[in-house]
Amino acid sequence: MKTLSRLGLLSAAVAMGALAGLPALAEDSVNVTNLSYRTGPFAATGTPVMNGQRDYMLMLNERDGGVNGVKIVYDECETGYNTEKGAECYEKTKGSSIVTQPWSTGITLQVLPKSNVDKIPILAPGYGFSPMAEGKTFTWAFNPPTTYWDGASMILQNIADGNLDSLKGKKIVLLHLDAPFGKEPIPLMQAYAEKHGFTLLPIPVGLKEMQNQSAQWLQIRRERPDFVVMWGWGAMNAGALTEAAKTKFPMDKFVGIWWSGSDADLKTVGDAGKGYRSISWSFPVSDSKVMQDIKTHVIDKGKSLSAPGEFDYVFYQRGVVISMFAVEAIKAAQAHFDTKVVTPEQLRWGFENLKLDDAYLAEIGFTGMVPPFSTSCANHAGHSGGWMLQWDGAKFVKSSDLLKADEAMIEPLAIAEAKKYAEANAPWPTNEECKM
CATH class of the missing domain: 3.40.50.2300 (Response regulator)
Structure with a gap:
């Protein structure tokens, strides 16, 4: 190599x-x-x-x-x-x-x-x-x-099966890199949480914690969220996927932004990563x-x-x-x-x-x-817009038709x-x- x-x-x-x-x-x-x-x-x-x-x-x-x-x-x-x-x-x-x-x-x-x-x-x-x-x-x-705000909108639409009101009363963890990149979706996701009645819980991952996220995943186990949305990059992605597999978190409830959808990261967990999804504007x-x-x-x-x-x-x-x-x-x-x-x-x-x-x-x-x-x-x-990709154990496959962001929600904030x-x-x- x-x-x-x-x-x-x-x-x-x-x-x-x-x-x-x-x-x-x-x-x-x-x-x-x-x-x-x-x-x-x-x-x-x-x-x-x-x-x-x-x-x-x-x-x-x-x-x-x-x-x-x-x-x-x-x-x-x-x-x-x-x-x-x-x-x-x-x-x-x-x-x-x-x-x-x-x-x-x-x-x-x-x-x-x-x-x-x-x-x-x-x-x-x-x-x-x-x-x-x-x-x-x-x-x-x-x-x-x-x-990124488009990506957050598409992720929420997908996990809500197109009806964001169905998220009312649910809890969504945003596992994010503690950097400007990771904090980018927070304003929009908070606005969605207020509008549709779900709880958003941001959990940051510091640069020194990317490969050892035991504290973050202990918190996730305690909180028992309905979904975990990952805004990760680099070593953080593989670290999170490894912890999710180790703790047997349901992979079909684990969704990432497009920079959290790398083949190399998913190959570290292989079959254990089946069901993990990542929104993507490329295929x-x-x-x-x-x-x-x-x-x-x-x-x-x-x-x-x-x-x-x-x-x-x-x-x-x-x-x-x-x-x-x-x-x-x-x-x-x-x-x-x-x-x-x-x-x-x-x-x-x-x-x-x-x-x-x-x-x-x-x-x-x-x-x-x-x-x-x-x-x-x-x-x-x-x-x-973009597609939701899903890991089948060996590669990413499309698991949705083309999704589009809710620009009526995003544009005023932007x-x-x-x-x-x-x-x-x-x-x-x-x-x-x-x-x-």
């Missing part, structure tokens, strides 16, 4: 090789940098996503020569999921990359005010600060295809055209950093989908501005004008891998929180020209 240090060396070597092979003229390439985390306590879940992101970009360079004749320079700046290092990586790369991908919610919150000044779009697919979807306030931030389709092209042009040529079996994983293929978002924004900007090499400002327009319907997703080889959605100047997420953020960080520029 490749060590993390080996992965880092390989990544650097491949990046330098790609740079060396580019044409001499700078205008023939665009730089897309990822603030990655292949080291640290979140590496096990972060690495497959990074590998998928990287392999899609490499495939386009190998198969098509890039995007409309422009090579993609995919680069990484290692953060270890550390907010301070993430801020350093942002400063180091903002002059070269046309987009920043901060990854952790903590790093996203750090770079969010800077993006207005530096005029660099933030791409935070399915993570970050949920009100960033309000494009009139957060002009430079994008969190397609759906937000692995290994025989899709895009995945087969990645296999042909990257995997089979020995150019991937992915581990054996990772190709079929939810997280690896989610990384492919994420890079597709960036590429489609580049394409949209190229067409609109009639240019080959887009600027960060032009790319921002591209992110505001993503139109990924079923027909177009089929055209680019992504059928079934992500729900259709579109963005606008006011809607920076798209609110695509607008209020966006306004509160802007007022707390005044003077805060907003897009007054946006009417949609």
Whole structure:
């Protein structure tokens, strides 16, 4: 098995090789940098996503020569999921990359005010600060295809079988990482609890407790909740699943957000994890055209950093989908501005004008891998919806039709929180020209 240090060396070597092979003229390439985390306590879940992101970009360079004749320079700046290092990586790369991908919610919150000044779009697919979807306030931030609050809404709808009033009198534990990411769903879930009469009990898991959650699960046994919703990442997920299996907590009452649905984590418990569910805005389709092209042009040529079996994983293929978002924004900007090499400002327009319907997703080889959605100047997420995936003992399978969040519940809270953020960080520029 490749060590993390080996992965880092390989990544650097491949990046330098790609740079060396580019044409001499700078205008023939665009730089897309990822603030990655292949080291640290979140590496096990972060690495497959990074590998998928990287392999899609490499495939386009190998198969098509890039995007409309422009090579993609995919680069990484290692953060270890550390907010301070993430801020350093942002400063180091903002002059070269046309987009920043901060990854952790903590790093996203750090770079969010800077993006207005530096005029660099933030791409935070399915993570970050949920009100960033309000494009009139957060002009430079994008969190397609759906937000954490959307995820919380879909989870509650699913466990309530579509009738949230049926949760009245029930108790739901929110087992969450004690970090900005883990606290993200609390305001919305509290609003749902007040409206529908259930009890929400947040139970935090500290960074030093991720692999030993005996205290948290002792509390869960005492509380006897009707459901446990997990907002976990990295080593926390495997730790929670192991404790749930050990204490024989009913797995069909245990549901996670999309970052708590990693194949590698579930393989640690195998059959004991049967019934566990995770909401997801992506789904692995290994025989899709895009995945087969990645296999042909990257995997089979020995150019991937992915581990054996990772190709079929939810997280690896989610990384492919994420890079597709960036590429489609580049394409949209190229067409609109009639240019080959887009600027960060032009790319921002591209992110505001993503139109990924079923027909177009089929055209680019992504059928079934992500729900259709579109963005606008006011809607920076798209609110695509997602599927509930369930572990069958060996892999994740779909256990629901496409679910959609209750935007009538979410939007007023998102607008209020966006306004509160802007007022707390005044003077805060907003897009007054946006009417949609």
